[in-house]
Amino acid sequence: MQARLLLEDGTLFTGTSFGSEGDSVGEVVFNTGITGYQEVLSDPSYCGQIVTMTYPLIGNYGIIRDDFESIRPFIHGLVVREHEEAPSNWRAQYTVGSLLKEYGIIGISGIDTRMLTRKIRHYGVMKGILTTSSKSTAELAEMMGTTPFMCDQVSRVSTKSVFGAPGSKERIVVVDYGAKSGIIRDLTKRDCDVVVVPQDTTAEQIRRLAPDGVLLSNGPGNPKDVPEAVATVRELIGEFPIFGICLGHQLFALACGADTEKLKFGHRGGNHPVKDLSSGRCFITSQNHGYTVNEESISGTDLIVTHINNNDRTIEGLKHAKHPAFSVQYHPEAAPGPFDSSYLFDDFIEVIRKHKVDNPQLPRQAQMLAAWKASASSTSEKGELHYAKK
């Protein structure tokens, strides 16, 4: 079956459909990973986007449910040069095409993804509509203009209830703005006691969980679309050690008074070079973001730039000058990509341990008692978390 991709600037690509049928509007972006398409497809940060893979053959090792980064894909479409119908891999359960069909996602193959990528690099990311219908380009353009596709992404992808991955060491509350499973894996690997909470969990509710540290996850969309999250992060800074990843990094920056802005075409791939400014060392990192922290906006805040991107010099890491809080724009959990930066999870645990030593008056039991007393009068609050009372 034929499929078409119409861009906002009027460019029309005609190819073959290999996923679901219908129409889908999204922001057209490109990812340069040679492998890792399953992790890309299931990364909730891509919610609302039509993802173009620059590597020309996608699907050759099939789909393996264990390799997902979340429960399901949230992308609005997949664009490839060639889709492999016959994966060669003993672990493969099904094909990329059947995955897309299962979740109502349109896939288009057989188009010139190099030309499409060059266009996006030149003009910047733009809206697009994928269709398997016979609508005219005028009808498609009309639909593209009127269909909202970038709204409430964080609440769409975040967990609706609290869940835990028990461990015997530090208790980490992961605020799920669209968290990749790799982040939780990296914490449980270190025997952390992980509690994952929904994106709209209040600072007070987090306090009642008596965390040793709070991890702000990755997630989709513009960080300025979730001002309540920024306000919550602002409350948490100074009280708990904080580690922000990608969207979490942007929310941390906004909470500290810095600003964010949209990149022309973003960073999406597994080989982005990042320089650690304290050691001068370069790390190869996995990235997926369309926004960045504005450099000028840092002055006058308590933020210190710790990492920069070696390609375009944008900010890749920040830390707070006074409080135990730091963040990175890239993905230390990789998935997909290199593990160069997984040491950042160890750094976070070190920061937590130091914070405990520096604040002996605040062991977890004392925090829990204080939280329980504070909550005694407001037990009817929506989504109340009961940890403190146990």
Ligand SMILES: NC(=O)CC[C@H](N)C(=O)O
């Ligand atoms: N991976 C992420 O967390 C992405 C953050 C944000 N949605 C951006 O595109 O910049």
